[in-house]
Amino acid sequence: MKRVKAGIFGAGYVGLVTAAGLASRGLDIAVHDTSKEKIATLTAGGLPIFEPGLEKLLAEQHITYIQTAKELVTSCRYLFLCVGTPQAKNGEADLSFLESAVKTICRYADSDKIVIIKSTVPPGTGRLMEKLSETMNIEHRITFVSNPEFLRQGNAVQDFLFPDRIVIGSDDDETGTEVLQLYKQWDCPKLQMNRESAELTKYAANTFLAMKISYMNMMAGLAEKTGANIEDIERGIGSDSRIGKDFLKAGAGFGGSCFPKDLRALASIGTELNEELPLIRETLYINENQAKAVLRKLSTVFGGLLGRKIAVLGLSFKPMTDDVRSSPAVSAAEQLLLLGADVNVYDPLVRDNPVAGAVKSPSLLDCLEGCDAAIIMTEWDEFREILKPKMLNKLKSPVIVDGRNMFQLKEMKKLSREFPLYYDSVGR
Ligand code: UGA
Numbered sequence: 022m023k024r025v026k027a028g029i030f031g032a033g034y035v036g037l038v039t040a041a042g043l044a045s046r047g048l049d050i051a052v053h054d055t056s057k058e059k060i061a062t063l064t065a066g067g068l069p070i071f072e073p074g075l076e077k078l079l080a081e082q083h084i085t086y087i088q089t090a091k092e093l094v095t096s097c098r099y100l101f102l103c104v105g106t107p108q109a110k111n112g113e114a115d116l117s118f119l120e121s122a123v124k125t126i127c128r129y130a131d132s133d134k135i136v137i138i139k140s141t142v143p144p145g146t147g148r149l150m151e152k153l154s155e156t157m158n159i160e161h162r163i164t165f166v167s168n169p170e171f172l173r174q175g176n177a178v179q180d181f182l183f184p185d186r187i188v189i190g191s192d193d194d195e196t197g198t199e200v201l202q203l204y205k206q207w208d209c210p211k212l213q214m215n216r217e218s219a220e221l222t223k224y225a226a227n228t229f230l231a232m233k234i235s236y237m238n239m240m241a242g243l244a245e246k247t248g249a250n251i252e253d254i255e256r257g258i259g260s261d262s263r264i265g266k267d268f269l270k271a272g273a274g275f276g277g278s279c280f281p282k283d284l285r286a287l288a289s290i291g292t293e294l295n296e297e298l299p300l301i302r303e304t305l306y307i308n309e310n311q312a313k314a315v316l317r318k319l320s321t322v323f324g325g326l327l328g329r330k331i332a333v334l335g336l337s338f339k340p341m342t343d344d345v346r347s348s349p350a351v352s353a354a355e356q357l358l359l360l361g362a363d364v365n366v367y368d369p370l371v372r373d374n375p376v377a378g379a380v381k382s383p384s385l386l387d388c389l390e391g392c393d394a395a396i397i398m399t400e401w402d403e404f405r406e407i408l409k410p411k412m413l414n415k416l417k418s419p420v421i422v423d424g425r426n427m428f429q430l431k432e433m434k435k436l437s438r439e440f441p442l443y444y445d446s447v448g449r
Contacts, residue, residue, distance in 0.1 A: 024047060024048060024049035025047075025048050025049060025099070025203060026048075026049045026050075026051070026096060026097045026098065026099070027043060027048050027049070027050055027051075027097055027098075027099040027100070027101060027203065028050075028051045028052070028053065028087075028093040028094070028096065028097035028099065028100045028101065029050065029051070029052045029053070029100075029101045029103055030053055030054075030090075030093070030100060030101065030102050030103060030104055030122045030125075031054060031102065031103035031104040031105070031118075031122075031140075032052055032053075032054035032056070032059045032060065032063060032069065032086075033054075033070065033103060033104075033105060034070050034072055034075075034172075034174065034177060035103040035139055035140070035170055035172060035177075036052060036054070036101070036103030036104075036139075037052070037063075037068070037070065037072070037075060037079065038072065038075060038172055038177045038178060038181050039101055039103055039139060039170070039181065040052050040079070040082075040084055041075060041078040041079045041082055041084070041178070041181075042078070042178070042181035042182055043203065044082035044083070044084050045078060045081070045082060045182070046206035046207070047206065048203065050082070050084050050085070051084070051085040051086075051087050051092075051093055051096060051097060052084060052085070052086050052087065052093075053086075053087045053088070053089070053090055053092075053093040055090075057088060060086045060087070060088050063079075063084075063086045064086045066080065071342065071343050071370070072174065072175070072177050072178065072342075073175060073176075073178070073341060074178040074179070075177070075178055078178055090125045090129065091128075091129040094125065094126050094128075094129035094130060094131075094134070095129055095131050097134075098132070098133070098134060098135060099134075099135050099137060099200070099203060100126055100134055100135070100136050100137065101137045101139055101168075102119060102122050102123075102136060102137065102138045102139060102140055103139045103140060104118040104119055104122050104140055105118050105140070106118065106119060106140045106141055106142055107282070108282045108285055108286065111289060112285040112286065112288060112289040113143075113286060113289045113290075114141070114142060114143055114282075114286040116142065116146065116149075118140075119138070119140055119142065119146070119150070120150070120153065123136065123150045123153055123154060123163075124153070124157070126154075126163065127153075127154050127157040127159050127163060128157075130159055130161045130163060131161070132161055133161050133162040133163070133164070134161065134162075134163050134164070135164050135166060135196060135199065135200060136150070136163060136164065136165050136166070137166045137167075137168045137200060138150070138165060138166065138167050138168065138220075139168055139169065139170050141169065141223050141224070141227075141279070141283060141286075142167075142220055143220065143224075143286065143290050144217040144218075144220040144221040144224075144290070145217060145220070146220060147165040147166070147167050147190070147192075147216040147217075147220065148165075148216065148217075150165050151163070151164075151165050164191075164192075164196050165192075165216070166189060166190065166191045166196060166197065166200050166216070167188075167189070167190035167191070167216045167219035167220050168187070168188065168189055168190070168200065168219070169188055169190075169219060169220070169222060169223035169226075170223075171184060171185070171186075171223075171226060174277065174278075174339070174341075174342045174344060175339065175340070175341035175342045176341075183209070184207070184209050185209065185210070186209055186210040186211070186212055187201070187204050187207060187209060187210070187211045187212065188212050188214070188219050188222050188223075189201055189211065189212070189213050189214070189219065190213075190214050190215055190216040190217070190218055190219020190220060190222075191213070191215070191216060192215065192216055194213065197213045198213070201213065223283075224283055224286070224287045224290075227279055227280055227283040227284070228283065228284055228287055228300075228301055228304065230268045230280070231275055231280040231283075231284055231304050231308070232300060232304045233267075233268040233269060234268055234269075234270070234271075234274070234275050234308070235274075235275075235303070235304040235305075235307040235308050235311075237251065237254075237255065237269050237270065237271040237448075238271050238272070238274060238307055238308070238311050238314075238447075238448075239307050240254055240271070240448065241271035241447050241448025241449075242314065242448070244448040244449065245448055245449075250430070250448070250449040251271045251426075251447065251448030251449055252426065252448075252449060254448075255269045255270070255271070270425075270426070271426065271447050271448045272311075272400075272424055272425045272426060272447050273311055273312050273315045273349040273350070273353065273398050273424035273425060273447070274307075274308045274309075274311030274312055274349045275308055275338075275349075276338030276339070276346070276347040276348040276349045276350075277338040277339065277344060277346060277347060277348070278344060278346040278347070280347075281305070281308070281347040282347070284301055284304060284305050285305070287301050288301050288302060288305070311349065312349040312352050312353045312356065312398075312424075313356065314447075315353065315396065315398075315422060315424040315447065316353055316356055316357065316360070316396075318422050318445045319331065319394055319396055319420070319422045320360070322394065322420055322422075322443060322445075323393065323394075325360075325361075326357060326360040326361060326362040327360065327361035327362070328361060328362070328363075329362045329363070329393045329394070330362065330363040330364075330365070330391060330392045330393050330417075331357050331362045331363070331364055331365070331392060331393065331394055331395070331396060332365045332366075332367065332382075332388045332389050332392040332394070332395040332396070332416075333350060333353060333354045333357065333364055333365065333366045333367075333376075333379070333395075333396055333398055334367055334368075334385070334388065334395055334396065334397045334398060334399070334401070334404050334407070335350045335367075335368055335397060335398040335399025335400070335401055335404070335425075336348060336350045336351060336354075336366055336367075336368035336371040336375060336376075336398075336399065337350070337368055337370060337371055337399050338350070338399070339399060339400075340399055340400055340401045340402070341370075342370070343368075343370040343371045343372065345371055345375045348375075348398075348399075349398060349424075350366075350368075350398030350399050351375050351376055353396065353398050353424070354366050354376040354379050354398075355376055358376070358378045358379065363380075364376065364378070364379040364380070365379065365380050365381075365382050365387075365388045365389075365390075365392060366379045366380070366381050366382065366388070367381070367382040367383075367384065367385055367387070367388035368399065368401070369401050369403050385403060385404070385406060385407065385412065386411070386412060386415060389407070389412055389415035389416055390415050391415070391417060392415070392416055392417065393416070393417050393418050393420065394416065394418065394420035394421065394422065395407060395416060395420070395421050395422075396421075396422045396423075396424060397421070397422070397423045397424055397425055397427055398424050398425065399425065400425035400426075400427045404427060405427065405428075407421065408428070408432075408436060410440070413440060413442065418443070419440065419441060419442045419443065420442075420443040420444075421442065421443070421444050421445075422444075422445050422446070423444065423445070423446040423447070424446075424447060425447075426446045426447055426448075426449065428444070428446070430446075430449060
């Protein structure tokens with residue numbers, strides 16, 4: 022049987038996971054990126070990003086990496102757009118990479134094409150791209166389908182292979198059904214809808230998850246003032262299947278390349294359409310204050326942070342990634358510097374130092390050396406080591422503020438009987 026040929030525009034984490042995942046289920050896949058360097062790295066068997074399990078899955082497939090867009094367009098009927106839609110200055114999604122990929126497709130299309138948009142885009146973008154393609158006066162039909170992804174960094178391969186659902190948005194059922202055929206090996210609910218609904222579903226999912234987190238962070242403040250424990254609230258409400266147990270962890274707030282950007286993009290869509298969207302604004306507001314709330318705990322211990330030396334543990338926006346985009350850890354380190362503290366930072370995976378003015382330590386032990394306190398901003402497993410005496414002894418005063426509730430209160434109570442330790446966390 023002839024294998025289906027699909028082309029992927031964009032060798033970022035969505036593009037490469039999509040490529041590896043589709044290839045592993047029998048599709049014939051080619052990948053193109055405007056970065057010649059990325060394509061060269063991939064051709065040589067390297068991986069330009071960090072994503073657990075991806076290197077292995079890619080290596081097992083026969084994927085063609087293509088330097089020229091023309092070759093990709095002419096050889097594939099199905100073209101997946103997995104290019105970035107970063108945040109523009111006004112908060113809107115910047116669609117310039119998407120537009121330029123669409124223009125490229127129109128320029129080289131030598132037969133009818135189905136363009137499948139995986140990038141996160143505002144509702145109406147598929148239609149906009151269709152109009153753009155029509156103005157380019159080409160003789161072939163370019164059809165646009167929305168197929169948002171719900172991949173989590175650090176878990177993207179599993180999320181792609183075993184998703185909760187696949188969403189396909191198209192103008193006509195026939196095209197939607199044709200695209201769904203590409204996923205015939207997937208055994209999960211497959212939801213067909215119109216293009217705008219699929220585009221909005223992506224924003225609705227991310228903002229809902231972010232809202233759950235901000236909701237719990239709001240409750241955490243209340244728990245602290247009432248003597249409740251946010252983890253008990255988490256269990257108490259999470260066991261209600263209507264609420265669901267995931268994404269209820271209180272802490273230093275959400276970061277990453279998706280939640281903050283997508284919430285801002287949705288807020289500006291609301292402004293443009295004269296829809297207020299107060300929940301989106303509040304979710305962002307609570308989140309922006311959350312890292313500050315964690316720092317206040319530290320400040321209270323010392324009555325100010327001027328001249329204090331603080332170890333910031335973690336830089337990535339969550340464990341198992343080296344991504345520091347919109348990371349609460351980075352913003353906490355920056356705020357500490359503004360408050361006049363000296364700052365050491367350590368992260369097991371992040372290589373560069375994203376915090377100008379902070380000293381990046383090569384190890385956890387080094388990071389703690391001579392510090393007044395440590396603040397945990399990313400829940401890397403390695404940070405459990407901090408409770409060992411040889412680590413605690415590196416701190417001038419053993420103060421730990423745990424912005425991710427890594428440790429059980431019971432174990433900390435027990436430890437503080439053996440070791441003079443000040444420990445505070447979020448909402449308990
Ligand atoms: C998120 C979504 O979870 C994916 O479904 C979506 O596809 C992706 O955005 C995207 O739009 O591309 P991701 O940004 O990789 O995925 O990270 P998450 O695992 O969702 O975590 C986001 C942030 O929320 C992290 O900073 C994490 O620490 C924080 N978080 C998460 C909490 O503070 N509490 C929780 O209970 C869960």
